[in-house]
Amino acid sequence: MVHISKPEFYVKVKYKLDSLRSEGYSVFYESIEADKEIDSLQKDLIYRKLRSITGFYPDYSNKKQFKVLQIKGFVQQSQSNTGIIDSLDVQADLPINKLIALYEKEKGEVLLSDYDLKTPLKDKYRTKIDQQDYDFLIDTLRNRRLVEMVKESKAEKIAVIYGALHRLPLFTSLSKQDSLWHTVQ
Numbered sequence: 001m002v003h004i005s006k007p008e009f010y011v012k013v014k015y016k017l018d019s020l021r022s023e024g025y026s027v028f029y030e031s032i033e034a035d036k037e038i039d040s041l042q043k044d045l046i047y048r049k050l051r052s053i054t055g056f057y058p059d060y061s062n063k064k065q066f067k068v069l070q071i072k073g074f075v076q077q078s079q080s081n082t083g084i085i086d087s088l089d090v091q092a093d094l095p096i097n098k099l100i101a102l103y104e105k106e107k108g109e110v111l112l113s114d115y116d117l118k119t120p121l122k123d124k125y126r127t128k129i130d131q132q133d134y135d136f137l138i139d140t141l142r143n144r145r146l147v148e149m150v151k152e153s154k155a156e157k158i159a160v161i162y163g164a165l166h167r168l169p170l171f172t173s174l175s176k177q178d179s180l181w182h183t184v185q
Helices: 007-022 040-054 096-107 114-118 131-152 164-177
Strands: 026-029 158-161
Touching: 007 026, 007 158, 026 131, 040 096, 040 114, 040 131, 096 131, 131 158, 131 164
Parallel strands: 026 158
Antiparallel strands: none
């Protein structure tokens, strides 16, 4: 999956997901959207912590931050344009509030500076990013969760709709645990 592309790309994704479902696949998808019971103040704090670790606020509609959205015809990925169905498909990712909680459990509390707290989430944000912390949050914790979800699933066939960079770590982790895991093109 790519998170920003032309609409026709997502039409193909939606068609493919519909086809896979009709062939008996369970669909697992990526989304770090916060749990619904989290209030707006908690969400704000969690997203500021995320931004302090990664250097960005994950709102692809923010054209200041994601310049590719200024290119005519590009849109962001959404559940509707990819054909994700909440009631049918499985969110095999960590909601941002749980992701940050896991990060803090393993790495310690994320302390926010005045700059972190005063800079609006959608404004330009400048900070030095620790690549190891970034990778741990964005890749390690989320890939760990995805592997657990796939391993524990009773589904015989699973279609995983996740960012392309997660593919190799997912397959490598699953293959280490069971050499029978394979991908289908």
